[in-house]
Amino acid sequence: MRFLFLQYSMMRRRQTLTDSMDGMPRRAQSTAADKPRTPQQDRGVRTREAIIRAAMELFAEKGYLQTNSKHIAARAGVSTGSFYSYFADKKAVFLEVLQIYSEELVGKMEATLLELNRSALDRRTQMLLLIDNLVQSHDVFIRFHKELAVLALSDEELQQMIERQRSAGQAITLKYLQQMPEKLLVRNLEAAAALIYETFDVVVDRMAFAPESVDVHSLKEELADMLVRYLYP
Structure with missing residues (x-):
């Protein structure tokens, strides 16, 4: 994210x-x-x-x-x-920690999508569970994330690592959509995957890192509704 x-x-x-x-x-x-x-x-x-x-x-x-x-x-x-x-130096171990954390975050996203795709839950409930899982995944490193955004402004290695994580997240989202193209309203799956990932990126970060600035429950409900209306007939 x-x-x-x-x-x-x-x-x-x-x-x-x-x-x-x-x-x-x-x-x-x-x-x-x-x-x-x-x-x-x-x-x-x-x-x-x-x-x-x-x-x-x-x-x-x-x-x-x-x-x-x-x-x-x-x-x-x-x-x-x-x-x-x-x-x-400290930066080297920092990059190692970030790599491990990024892999765990992307891995959890992939596992959650796979599990939800196999479930009998309705689409809206699936979206709500996915949002909850992603928010919980951020809980451990809240302070870590706050500083990372600033540090990445002037460090190319961090920028590249964050971009790789974004690409991996979009690829997982695309893989999820490709499992059921006939059930979707969208036609350009790659564009849809990028749009969905970026939407989750911004909204979930806000809920995880600045919950005092938003109504988390309402934001989660509206995000789930928006995605269901966008994706499914």
Whole structure:
């Protein structure tokens, strides 16, 4: 999903994704992080997974900008030097966390659509359940999402990752529509998939990240009605 909240302050926008924010000397960062290793042994794999898990927890709790490599290493129970053996800097583990989260989000969307397509529920109820599932998928990383939108403004890697997630989401939506073309009012399925995904993107983000600014129940009901009228005779 696209990440909203571009209203963060301009001062936050100017902060970079590098570990220069960590307060560590540049030389210490570069020498330790020149060649992060890919673990081959079980112990190394477990250490790397512990670092990723710790980073995920801290980004969710404190946000990206208030987390540094020392925090992540301490939460993972490893030394800072060990952290830099596996990741070049905070941005590297951030991208890893984002990739995992994006895959889980897209995977959950695909599983939900498959389950709903097999169900005997009416179309409107299916849409309501899909909306609920997508909103719940965002609950873990609310603060994470708020900062991500700002960070992506100046970071091409993040922009590319978000675009890949958008493409994957649209592809899943298209796959869902292609399973029942004869039951749909729409004729251009690719355009319909893009329109539906982008609509979910904006509305679900608003419900998940700014529920105080909207009537969530009414918005969900109207979104379900709109999509049913658009798709089905």
